[in-house]
Amino acid sequence: MSFIASRLDRIKPSPTIAVTQKAAELKAAGRDVIGLGAGEPDFDTPDFIKDAAILAIQEGQTKYTAVAGTPELRAAISRKFARENGLDYGADQITVGCGGKQVLYNALMATLEPGDEVVIPAPYWVSYPDIALLAEGEPVIVPCGQENAFKLAPADLDAAITPRTKWLILNSPSNPTGAAYTRDDMKALTDVLLGHPHVWVMTDDMYEHILYDGMEFVTPAQVEPALYDRTLTVNGVSKAYCMTGWRVGYAGGPVELIKAINKIQSQSSTHTSSISQAAAAAALDGPQDFIAAHNMVFKERRDIVVAALNQAEGLDCATPEGAFYVYPSCAGTIGKTTPDGKVIESDEDFVTYLLETEGVAAVHGAAFGLSPHFRVSYATSTALLEEACARIQRACAALS
Numbered sequence: 001m002s003f004i005a006s007r008l009d010r011i012k013p014s015p016t017i018a019v020t021q022k023a024a025e026l027k028a029a030g031r032d033v034i035g036l037g038a039g040e041p042d043f044d045t046p047d048f049i050k051d052a053a054i055l056a057i058q059e060g061q062t063k064y065t066a067v068a069g070t071p072e073l074r075a076a077i078s079r080k081f082a083r084e085n086g087l088d089y090g091a092d093q094i095t096v097g098c099g100g101k102q103v104l105y106n107a108l109m110a111t112l113e114p115g116d117e118v119v120i121p122a123p124y125w126v127s128y129p130d131i132a133l134l135a136e137g138e139p140v141i142v143p144c145g146q147e148n149a150f151k152l153a154p155a156d157l158d159a160a161i162t163p164r165t166k167w168l169i170l171n172s173p174s175n176p177t178g179a180a181y182t183r184d185d186m187k188a189l190t191d192v193l194l195g196h197p198h199v200w201v202m203t204d205d206m207y208e209h210i211l212y213d214g215m216e217f218v219t220p221a222q223v224e225p226a227l228y229d230r231t232l233t234v235n236g237v238s239k240a241y242c243m244t245g246w247r248v249g250y251a252g253g254p255v256e257l258i259k260a261i262n263k264i265q266s267q268s269s270t271h272t273s274s275i276s277q278a279a280a281a282a283a284l285d286g287p288q289d290f291i292a293a294h295n296m297v298f299k300e301r302r303d304i305v306v307a308a309l310n311q312a313e314g315l316d317c318a319t320p321e322g323a324f325y326v327y328p329s330c331a332g333t334i335g336k337t338t339p340d341g342k343v344i345e346s347d348e349d350f351v352t353y354l355l356e357t358e359g360v361a362a363v364h365g366a367a368f369g370l371s372p373h374f375r376v377s378y379a380t381s382t383a384l385l386e387e388a389c390a391r392i393q394r395a396c397a398a399l400s
């Protein structure tokens with residue numbers, strides 16, 4: 001009998017974190033490695049946010065806060081939901097955690113009974129199924145292929161719902177594909193949910209601000225107000241405000257659910273850092289113009305990467321609407337042979353080949369539940385991206 005609890009057998013460590021760590025280790029060992037695995041902007045946290053944190057320290061905001069988050073931060077979040085999403089969430093309808101990840105974790109732990117089903121469109125952010133499993137739920141994976149622009153088809157959603165379904169998790173713009181739902185797409189999904197009153201929606205809006213080509217951001221409770229009472233709207237400051245290390249995520253939802261989330265959090269982390277909370281409040285209330293400036297750079301990089309990967313033999317890369325990832329298909333490389341005689345049988349073989357021969361670290365599609373693809377994060381310098389794409393083209397050309 002292992003000393004480690006059997007519930008851990010159900011889950012695996014985050015594969016995206018594993019790839020980032022492997023690339024860092026190879027680099028430290030002297031290998032020339034370009035990491036395309038990172039799920040965070042390469043831009044620094046803006047100075048006005050750092051200044052707010054420094055001021056919070058100097059003013060002695062260094063004690064425990066309310067479990068749900070400081071009143072100041074929850075007020076800033078309430079303003080953000082009203083201003084940007086047309087959603088009315090009062091202070092008792094808002095919770096703040098150590099990143100959006102903890103909020104999602106708390107919400108699933110607080111609601112799932114053993115065997116409850118969670119509908120998760122694939123490709124998905126790697127943590128959804130594992131958190132659901134840890135909470136003794138059953139992930140129900142619905143494939144959403146490139147032919148569907150990686151979006152959940154309303155009929156597929158309808159077919160996936162059973163009497164045991166508790167949640168649908170939506171994520172737009174998406175990690176790993178960058179695909180985003182239009183208002184019409186979203187309305188078609190919320191229409192399906194109207195027919196299933198027992199199903200709640202957990203919407204992960206983490207990449208809300210990272211959208212291109214004038215695309216409008218939409219979130220379920222805004223598009224269909226009738227779903228407001230069964231929607232948890234999750235967001236955070238990690239991506240748009242370049243604050244991944246500060247660990248602040250938040251959600252708005254029905255009072256009873258928020259209370260349950262706070263109860264779980266009161267027996268784990270209590271709350272995220274008081275200083276990070278002050279910084280997050282400043283971020284949400286402060287000037288937002290740097291976000292558009294960052295998006296211009298991201299869009300330029302997206303276009304470079306999509307064009308270069310489409311020139312690589314055996315790859316097919318769709319142009320995403322948002323986030324900072326592309327999710328090319330590597331179907332055209334499967335069955336080919338590497339110069340040292342290995343046959344590429346899966347997307348995992350393909351990314352291993354890229355890392356070993358060209359020192360390019362990307363994450364295989366199987367980790368996100370849809371193969372044969374791989375995820376490239378373009379949240380890295382344009383020069384490095386150009387070099388990485390040239391290496392990927394060379395690796396593809398060397399296959400026979």
Ligand SMILES: Cc1ncc(COP(=O)(O)O)c(C=O)c1O
Pocket residue numbers: 039098099100101102125171174175204206236237238244247248249
């Ligand atoms: C889709 C998605 N949701 C949630 C998170 C969690 O972000 P954080 O915990 O930093 O707020 C991430 C981070 O990679 C993400 O990509």
